[in-house]
Amino acid sequence: MIADVEEIRTxxxxxxxxxxxxxxxxxxRLLYEIRKREQCHLPDLLHKIxxxxxxFSRLKSYLLARRFPTLTETERxxxxxxxxxxxxxxxxxxxx
Numbered sequence: 001m002i003a004d005v006e007e008i009r010t011x012x013x014x015x016x017x018x019x020x021x022x023x024x025x026x027x028x029r030l031l032y033e034i035r036k037r038e039q040c041h042l043p044d045l046l047h048k049i050x051x052x053x054x055x056f057s058r059l060k061s062y063l064l065a066r067r068f069p070t071l072t073e074t075e076r077x078x079x080x081x082x083x084x085x086x087x088x089x090x091x092x093x094x095x096x
Contacts, residue, residue: 005028007042008031008035008042009028012024012031016054016056018054023056023060026060027056027059027060030060030064030067031063033067034066037067049062049063
């Protein structure tokens with residue numbers, strides 16, 4: 001999964017250079033969590049977001065709806081900032 005994070009990070013930095021560091025971190029985290037939750041193929045997921053938009057607000061709304069499908073629109077809008085995704089194999093209690 002660490003390779004997935006690096007692949008996502010590289011893709012987002014190349015595809016959305018206009019996004020600031022905090023916006024990129026939020027998108028990376030949501031993509032990682034969606035990938036893990038849905039067990040979907042990363043290329044399919046990345047292709048879908050490319051179709052979505054280059055507008056941060058629309059992209060984040062789409063990803064939040066996909067990551068948290070049972071939340072209402074109001075609840076999703078309250079998810080302002082997501083912390084940076086930091087996966088460190090040494091700190092994991094279970095083997096990946």
